[in-house]
Amino acid sequence: MTDELELLRRANPVPADGPHFGDGPLDHRAERHLNRLLREETPSRRPLRKAVWGLAATAVVAATVSALLLSGPSTAPAVAAPRPLVVQAGSTPVPLDRLAERARAAAADGAPGLRKGTHVQSWSLGMEDDRPPVTLPEERVVRWRADGSRTELVVATDPRHPGRPVLTDEGGAARRVADGHVLSDRTYPPSWSDAPPESSPPHDPAHLRAYLAEVAHSTSPTTTELLDATAELLDHWTLGPRESAALAGLLADGGHLRPVGRVTDRLGRRGQAYVLDAPGIRRMLIMDPATGAVLGLETTFTTAGPEYGVQAGDVMQYSAWMR
Incomplete structure (x- = not known):
């Protein structure tokens, strides 16, 4: 217990x-x-x-509303959840170890390095017992200052539909707001924690594995836990080429991510996709084909959950990280 x-x-x-x-x-x-x-x-x-x-399904998920609350009887439903990313037909999958080699070569070019802070676009599925699921799109920018303080700006926006109203959740009630509506704009006091993911990530695979294991609170993390820890890392840091190469290398060593081919992500970027199947869900990691940098991570239901209003193919969560 x-x-x-x-x-x-x-x-x-x-x-x-x-x-x-x-x-x-x-x-x-x-x-x-x-x-x-x-x-x-x-x-x-x-x-x-x-x-x-x-x-x-009740107390700890995003607030949801039915389409009737968000649209009149003569209008189309206001919420359209994203469909899973589709692998380009006929594209050649690139093995992850080969991508890791490319990443190591790119790291030797001296591209922009590691930076604390993040810029991420996310789509999160909210569920509730007696209402249909809805997707809440947000963009978050976190910047750190020299004194250890940080700013965090969160806006409601969906780059798939620029300029159109966006569904969001404020104060426990879902509603439509204008594209770019500021959900929060906060400044946080200095934080001097030296524990991952606050501390700088290392740039060799062995030490990065240990770092992510600490993030995952596991002495021997599974691939699923490594992906979760990677997402947490990328919500704190914008990786440089060396860290991206180390991450590609350690994920390739696990051998559990299956290369499936080329995809275009929700920000229009081309990447190579790697899939991990787990009971009821599929994780898809999207990586830059030249540098090995993580572009996005998608979690999709592979089985229906009628009690929660979800169907096979519904996207549970998608994050797209930017420089």
Whole structure:
């Protein structure tokens, strides 16, 4: 029982420094911990899964509304969830170890280096027991200052439909706002934590694996946990070529990500896609074919969940990181 309680604590929807109230959605960190808990296959923890899905469907997921609340009887539904990224027909998959070689070569060119802070566009699926799921698109820019303080700007925007109203959640109620509507603009005091992911990530595969293991709170992280930890890392840091090469190398060493071919991501960038299949979901990692930099990470349902209104092929979460 101790392990289960610790996992639930990590999925805390209201961390002490979090921006949301108790009846609001999870932040990115808590969502990833919750997703990790839901995928846990250890026999002693399996009975916990159903209860956590119930929790995910009520108190700790993004607020949702039905199409009737968001559109009049003569208008089209206001919410259109993104479809899964599609691999280009006939494209040649590039093995991850070959991409890692390209990344190491690119790192020797002296391109812009590691920077603390992030610029990320995300699409997150919100679910609730008695309402259809909706997708909440947001763009977040985090910049750090020399004194250790940081600014965080979050806006509601969907680059797939520039200029069109965007669905968002403010104060526990989903509504439409203008494209580019500022959801939050905060300045945080200095933080001097030296624990990952606050500390600088190393730029060799072995040390980066240990770093991500600490982020994942696991001594021997699975590929799923490494992907979750990678997303958390990229929500804190914009990696340089050496760190990107190290990340490509350690993921290639695992041998669990399957190359599937070329995709165009939701920001119009071309990348190579690598897939990890897990019970009920598919993870797709999109990487720059020349530098090995992570462009995006998509999580898609592969089985329907009628009790939550989700279908096979619905995108649970997608993040696209930019320089």
